[in-house]
Amino acid sequence: MTGKLYGIGVGPGDPELLTLKALRLLKQSHVVAYPAAKKRKSNALTIVEHHLTDAQVRLPMIYPFTIEKPLPDLYETALSDFYDGMAAEIGGHLDQDRDVAVLCEGDPFFFGSFMYLFDRLSPHYPTEVVPGVNSVVACAAVLGAPLVYRYQTLTVMGGVLGEDELRRRLQAADAAAIMKLGSNFAKVKRVLTELGLADRALYIERATMAEQKVLPFAEVDETKVPYFAMVLLPGKKWASG
Amino acid sequence: MTGKLYGIGVGPGDPELLTLKALRLLKQSHVVAYPAAKKRKSNALTIVEHHLTDAQVRLPMIYPFTIEKPLPDLYETALSDFYDGMAAEIGGHLDQDRDVAVLCEGDPFFFGSFMYLFDRLSPHYPTEVVPGVNSVVACAAVLGAPLVYRYQTLTVMGGVLGEDELRRRLQAADAAAIMKLGSNFAKVKRVLTELGLADRALYIERATMAEQKVLPFAEVDETKVPYFAMVLLPGKKWASG
Numbered sequence: 165m166t167g168k169l170y171g172i173g174v175g176p177g178d179p180e181l182l183t184l185k186a187l188r189l190l191k192q193s194h195v196v197a198y199p200a201a202k203k204r205k206s207n208a209l210t211i212v213e214h215h216l217t218d219a220q221v222r223l224p225m226i227y228p229f230t231i232e233k234p235l236p237d238l239y240e241t242a243l244s245d246f247y248d249g250m251a252a253e254i255g256g257h258l259d260q261d262r263d264v265a266v267l268c269e270g271d272p273f274f275f276g277s278f279m280y281l282f283d284r285l286s287p288h289y290p291t292e293v294v295p296g297v298n299s300v301v302a303c304a305a306v307l308g309a310p311l312v313y314r315y316q317t318l319t320v321m322g323g324v325l326g327e328d329e330l331r332r333r334l335q336a337a338d339a340a341a342i343m344k345l346g347s348n349f350a351k352v353k354r355v356l357t358e359l360g361l362a363d364r365a366l367y368i369e370r371a372t373m374a375e376q377k378v379l380p381f382a383e384v385d386e387t388k389v390p391y392f393a394m395v396l397l398p399g400k401k402w403a404s405g
Numbered sequence: 406m407t408g409k410l411y412g413i414g415v416g417p418g419d420p421e422l423l424t425l426k427a428l429r430l431l432k433q434s435h436v437v438a439y440p441a442a443k444k445r446k447s448n449a450l451t452i453v454e455h456h457l458t459d460a461q462v463r464l465p466m467i468y469p470f471t472i473e474k475p476l477p478d479l480y481e482t483a484l485s486d487f488y489d490g491m492a493a494e495i496g497g498h499l500d501q502d503r504d505v506a507v508l509c510e511g512d513p514f515f516f517g518s519f520m521y522l523f524d525r526l527s528p529h530y531p532t533e534v535v536p537g538v539n540s541v542v543a544c545a546a547v548l549g550a551p552l553v554y555r556y557q558t559l560t561v562m563g564g565v566l567g568e569d570e571l572r573r574r575l576q577a578a579d580a581a582a583i584m585k586l587g588s589n590f591a592k593v594k595r596v597l598t599e600l601g602l603a604d605r606a607l608y609i610e611r612a613t614m615a616e617q618k619v620l621p622f623a624e625v626d627e628t629k630v631p632y633f634a635m636v637l638l639p640g641k642k643w644a645s646g
Contacts, residue, residue: 171546173538173542175424176536178426179425180424180429181424181425181536182424182425183423183425183538184421184422184424184425184428185421188421271542271545273542273545273550273551273552274545274559275552275553275559278551279551282549283642293545293546293549295417295422295543295545295546297414297512297537297538301414301514301536301537301539302536304512304534304536305412305513305514305534305535305536306534308523308527308534310520310524311515311516312561313520315563315565315566317560317561317566317574318516318560318561318562319559319560320558320559320560320561321558322558324556325556325558332577333577336573336577401524402521
C-alpha cells in the first residue's frame, strides 16, 4: 500500500477560483507540497492556506533559482538534482501510505513545473492530476478580452524565448499570450513594436491576486515587471459575430 | 438600476471542476442562460443543474446550427441574428434588474461563443467574466500528458481549419491541441500522418464528462467522432528535467 499523488491546480490567485474537486482532495491529503522561492511566501500556499489544518504536513519545495532567462547548461544539472531530491522526499511520504497533494499555481500541466515531479513519480505511484483555471484565461477574464474569435488559433508562449523565435511565433499568431515576463518584458515589447502589434497588446500583472494591476502597454515601466505578468494579444473581433 | 451580466465558466464536464466563485454567483443569479442544441440536453446545464432552484429563470439559447465546418457566408447573417436576439432577451432581464448568469462550457473566452454576447452586452451593462477550467488542460490531466516542457510553445486550434492552415500550424508547433473535431477528424488525421506526428497524437472524447472515452489515435473510428473530442500533441519531454 502506498499513498496517492495528486497534482492539484489551485488556479491563478483568487482563492475563490479553486475548484470543488481541488478543495475536497486538499482537505483529505496528509501532506501538502508547494513551490516556494527563498524567503518569500508561496503564492500557491496563500491561495489555499485557510482550508488546511495543523495536522497536515507542509512540505515547501524551495526552488534553487527562478527561471526568467534561459539557463546555461551547467544549471540544468542543479535543476534536475532539485527535482530528484523533491521526488525522493515526496516518494518517502507516499511509501508510508500518506496521500500527497502538490499545489500548482494555475494548472499542473500548463507551463508549470509539476510535470518534472509527475515524470519521476507517476510511473511508481498512483497519480491523479486535477486541472485548474490557468492564468491565460484568468487574464482574459479580468481584461474583458475574448481570446479567439471563430476560426482563430491561440499561441501561448513564455517571455523567455529568444527574439527570433518570439518574432516568428507572434508574426504567425492570430491571438497570443506571452507569460512569465519579468526581465523579458523589454525584449517582448521591442518585438511587438517592430511587428506593429503593440497597439493590440494588453498588459496585466498578478491577475486575480490581491496585488493585481492592469496598465496600458505603452506605460509599463520595464524595470518593474514581475514574473507573474502577461501580455495578451486577443484575436481580432469577428464583425458579423 | 440594471442587473449584472455574468459569463461563467463551468469547466469541462465534471461537476466538481466548477470553481467556488462560479458556484456562489450561479446560486445568486435570477436568470441562468445556457447554450443548447435542438432536442438535446445542454452540457453546461447538466454540470450545474443540481445547484439551481426552481425560483431561477432558465433561459435556453438554442443554436440555429452546429459549427463543425466553415459556414457559407449566407449563414453568417443567421448566426448574427441569433446572437442579436439572445442579447435582446438577456438585456430585457438585465433592464428589469435581474442578474443573468450565462453558462459557458470550459471557459467563457476560450473558444466559446459567449464572446458574441459579451461584445453585444458589455458596453451597456455591468459585466463580469468568471474564468473556468478549459478543455485543453482537462484533457491533458485525464491523459496524464504534460502539455509543454521548458521553453516550448503551445498552439490551440479548432479542427475546422482548412488542410493547408492545419499543416502550417502543426508543423510549426512544439505542442498542440486540436479541439472540436467531429467530422473534421479524418482531415486532421491525414495531416498529422503526413507530417509524421500521428505517433505522438493522443485522442480523447468528452474529457471529465460521464461519457469520457480515451482511444489510441490509430483506432479511432472517424465516422463516430463527436464534436467534443480533442487531439493533443504534448511537447517532447525535457530529458534533464
